[in-house]
Amino acid sequence: MLQLCELSARSSPLTFGSVSAEDRSADVTIVDVAASVEADLVGVERAMARLDDGTYELCEVCGRAIGEDRLSAVPYEPRCAICAS
Numbered sequence: 657m658l659q660l661c662e663l664s665a666r667s668s669p670l671t672f673g674s675v676s677a678e679d680r681s682a683d684v685t686i687v688d689v690a691a692s693v694e695a696d697l698v699g700v701e702r703a704m705a706r707l708d709d710g711t712y713e714l715c716e717v718c719g720r721a722i723g724e725d726r727l728s729a730v731p732y733e734p735r736c737a738i739c740a741s
């Protein structure tokens with residue numbers, strides 16, 4: 657009984673670890689990561705342009721304030737909560 661408990665305690669984390677590593681490599685490829693980084697860069701460039709023309713804190717869709725909470729979470733967020741949903 658004690659041996660069985662030790663076995664399951666040892667094998668469970670190993671099994672879980674290898675399964676999740678396989679899942680990660682299958683779901684997220686380097687192409688996905690590159691696309692994500694590129695999208696972030698585009699967002700940052702657009703945010704810098706909005707800083708220049710004084711519309712950084714305004715939603716690009718409706719023109720209302722994006723909100724400090726949204727901008728502190730994602731500094732290049734271009735839309736308010738209503739337009740983003």
Ligand SMILES: [Zn+2]
Binds near residue numbers: 740
């Ligand atoms: Zn909006």
